[in-house]
Amino acid sequence: MSKTLQRIDKQSEIIKDKAKEIIKEIENETEDLKIVAFMEHTTPPPQVSPKVIKFNKILELLRLLAIDNPIEKGVAKVMLYSPSTGRSRGLTPTMMPGFQYLSPNAKTKPHSHNMASIYLVVKGKGYSVVGGKKLDWEEGDVFVVPANMVHYHVNVSETEEAILFDVTDSGLLENLGILEFKEEEEE
Known part of the structure; x- marks a missing residue:
């Protein structure tokens, strides 16, 4: 929209x-x-309404999407936006949150984007490689991925899923017309 x-x-x-x-x-x-x-x-933009996103439904969706993901095996990502933000497609006009799911032993593909991301580890244990630096994380930890840094996430558990919640400034960059996302070569 x-x-x-x-x-x-x-x-x-x-x-x-x-x-x-x-x-x-x-x-x-x-x-x-x-x-x-x-x-x-x-004219001012429409007001963004306050809301609560129910984690249990998001988790059900993530698990379902990860089962048959042909792009990244065992990985799913959902982002949340408010239609009232229009072009920015953020939950607010400047920020977009999302949940990322990693099945046991799953990892995301290396990628970069010019948006910055702040992650909260909701569940699990693993690590992310950000700009060549390994960042170990576990439930409750917060880590940052600066803009334009190649990164990927790894779930180190053989039996437990990992769930990351992130907030990016993609809405702001989208409104400026400069949002970029690149897949990188496998390491």
Whole structure:
């Protein structure tokens, strides 16, 4: 779902004939350029509603998705967003949370993105390799993946699942039109 801000153009109140001519000359001299001589008024975005996400239902979904994941065996990821955020697709206009599930002995593929992530280990024990540095974690720990660092996560248990909860600034980057995600080579 994408939406466009409703803009109220007030330029016509200040731009008169001579100014219009100069603006047209400047715009015609440079490819892909438009001039705004007055910041438009915009309507505020819809209010994001408070909410509770029930972990038991998320866990049921994660387990189901991990069973037949052809992209990453034994791994599942769900992200949460509010339709009221429109283009940002975040739970708030600047942040997107998500849950990541790792079956016993599972690991994610190495990847990088220009969003920063803060993780809380909800369940399990394992490690993440972030920018070549191994970070051991267990239930209750918090760790950070800075933007643009290649990383992956590993569940070290042969019998127990691992569940990570993360919050990223992807909503902010999406709104700026600069969000990037890259899969990296296997290590």
